[in-house]
Amino acid sequence: MSAKPKIALYWAASCGGCEIAVLGIHEKILDVANAFDIVFWPCVLDGKLEDVEVLADGELLFTLFNGAIRNDENYEMAQLLRRKSQVLVAFGSCAHEGCIPGLGNFSNRRQMFDWIYHDAPTTHNPDNVEPVAGGWDFPEGHVHIPGYWDTVKTLGQVVDVDYYLPGCPPEADRIWEALTAIMEGNLPPKGSVIGADVTVCDECPRAKNEKKLKKFYRPHEIVPDPEVCLLEQGILCAGIATRSGCGALCPQVNMPCRGCYGPNEGVVDQGARFLSGVASVIDSQDPEEIEAILDTIVDPAGTFYRFSLPHSLLHRVAMGRQDLQD
Amino acid sequence: MSEHNDFEPVIVGFLCNWCSYRAADLAGTSRMKMPPNMRDIRVMCTGRLDPTFVLKALREGADGVLVMGCHPGQCHYVEGNYKAMRRIALLKRTLKQFGVEDERVRLEWASAAEGPKFAQTVAEMTETIRRLGPLNWKRLISSNGHREPKIEPESEPEREEVAA
Ligand code: SF4
Numbered sequence: 001m002s003a004k005p006k007i008a009l010y011w012a013a014s015c016g017g018c019e020i021a022v023l024g025i026h027e028k029i030l031d032v033a034n035a036f037d038i039v040f041w042p043c044v045l046d047g048k049l050e051d052v053e054v055l056a057d058g059e060l061l062f063t064l065f066n067g068a069i070r071n072d073e074n075y076e077m078a079q080l081l082r083r084k085s086q087v088l089v090a091f092g093s094c095a096h097e098g099c100i101p102g103l104g105n106f107s108n109r110r111q112m113f114d115w116i117y118h119d120a121p122t123t124h125n126p127d128n129v130e131p132v133a134g135g136w137d138f139p140e141g142h143v144h145i146p147g148y149w150d151t152v153k154t155l156g157q158v159v160d161v162d163y164y165l166p167g168c169p170p171e172a173d174r175i176w177e178a179l180t181a182i183m184e185g186n187l188p189p190k191g192s193v194i195g196a197d198v199t200v201c202d203e204c205p206r207a208k209n210e211k212k213l214k215k216f217y218r219p220h221e222i223v224p225d226p227e228v229c230l231l232e233q234g235i236l237c238a239g240i241a242t243r244s245g246c247g248a249l250c251p252q253v254n255m256p257c258r259g260c261y262g263p264n265e266g267v268v269d270q271g272a273r274f275l276s277g278v279a280s281v282i283d284s285q286d287p288e289e290i291e292a293i294l295d296t297i298v299d300p301a302g303t304f305y306r307f308s309l310p311h312s313l314l315h316r317v318a319m320g321r322q323d324l325q326d
Numbered sequence: 327m328s329e330h331n332d333f334e335p336v337i338v339g340f341l342c343n344w345c346s347y348r349a350a351d352l353a354g355t356s357r358m359k360m361p362p363n364m365r366d367i368r369v370m371c372t373g374r375l376d377p378t379f380v381l382k383a384l385r386e387g388a389d390g391v392l393v394m395g396c397h398p399g400q401c402h403y404v405e406g407n408y409k410a411m412r413r414i415a416l417l418k419r420t421l422k423q424f425g426v427e428d429e430r431v432r433l434e435w436a437s438a439a440e441g442p443k444f445a446q447t448v449a450e451m452t453e454t455i456r457r458l459g460p461l462n463w464k465r466l467i468s469s470n471g472h473r474e475p476k477i478e479p480e481s482e483p484e485r486e487e488v489a490a
């Protein structure tokens with residue numbers, strides 16, 4: 001029996017990148033294994049759900065929980081791990097704000113099932129089989145399928161969260177900082193987002209001059225000047241509305257910031273902030289010309305809310321127009 | 327759209343201190359008739375209007391948002407109203423993707439002398455929103471992931487269109 005504090009790492013609706021990011025701390029992972037007893041980490045170790053269920057409440061010192069909440073299983077695991085953990089960390093953009101799975105909030109369960117199980121050109125499903133919440137009974141036993149939600153939620157929207165570690169995925173240095181803070185018992189106030197307070201622009205080394213735009217470009221439509229601010233060149237860069245902490249890695253390799261660290265300190269709605277900044281650098285005072293310039297922004301909602309839709313003020317698209325009536 | 331006979335629209339108005347807010351005053355002191363549906367919020371300039379304000383209003387129960395400022399070329403801060411023009415234009419495009427009708431957010435200009443225009447705009451906006459019906463955003467976005475985590479497959483809604 002080890003006397004080391006017990007910890008868990010879990011993934012809900014996510015891509016697995018956050019799991020890899022944990023390993024991005026390289027050999028320091030051995031320090032983590034030395035300091036803690038990792039009871040549950042489905043991606044990497046062979047722990048089982050029962051190993052968590054038998055624990056006393058609060059017996060886990062902490063859980064790093066990545067992934068958004070989009071089905072019954074995600075939700076049940078969030079509740080279970082919340083109960084068993086003293087400290088619950090929303091790890092990565094999905095748990096923090098919904099992230100790419102959160103773009104599902106531009107759609108709903110029915111539309112997604114239609115596409116995935118019926119309409120997508122690569123789908124072959126002659127019997128029109130769809131997952132049924134609850135599952136099926138087979139001679140060999142019951143296969144359980146968790147119910148799939150219309151709406152993706154963040155971890156903080158379904159359980160109480162102690163810390164947020166943003167990023168898609170979080171940068172290894174920030175992860176290590178968070179882990180050392182926990183190991184040394186040197187934790188910030190509850191509810192803190194672990195990152196910097198300022199925006200990515202602040203960390204970005206590109207030259208910033210006055211921005212005046214007549215047209216926007218998607219990254220593949222232009223070869224950007226490597227020294228000058230990308231937004232200034234008409235590329236929609238979310239650095240203006242995004243918390244730094246990543247080291248402004250994307251703009252340094254000619255890719256615009258996508259916004260994965262979420263809104264900077266004090267900002268409620270990252271999309272609104274991004275939108276506001278982009279609109280204000282348009283160089284026109286003529287309504288018609290403004291509309292023509294805006295035509296060059298493909299999918300504004302998806303661009304402004306790429307990582308933060310479930311966390312945004314509007315949360316998702318309207319479910320169905322019939323709700324407008326009666 | 328069905329009838330909304332007892333529906334009284336809630337409209338949040340963001341009025342520029344230097345013009346439309348005074349136009350509202352003028353309309354009031356001149357005892358012009360207008361519907362009582364708008365809740366006015368004074369801002370120092372339409373350029374101060376963070377799109378967050380509009381989203382928050384819609385989310386918290388407003389059926390429509392009317393933003394009014396100085397005529398182009400007459401902004402007290404030179405170009406705040408041009409910024410508002412661009413922001414509202416982009417915000418409307420974004421809101422459309424969320425399924426919010428275009429008419430629910432409107433930008434108009436009214437100078438301090440334009441009491442009648444103010445009253446008329448409020449009346450028009452109220453009628454437009456009355457015709458559209460309540461927005462009721464919180465209910466509009468409630469879904470199986472909101473009410474409760476369990477999904478009953480039988481009770482699932484019919485195929486829905488996401489408003490483009
Ligand atoms: S907008 Fe993007 S490219 Fe420009 S300074 Fe900010 S982060 Fe750098």
Ligand code: FES
Nearest residue numbers: 342371395401402
């Ligand atoms: S001062 Fe009235 S819109 Fe700027």
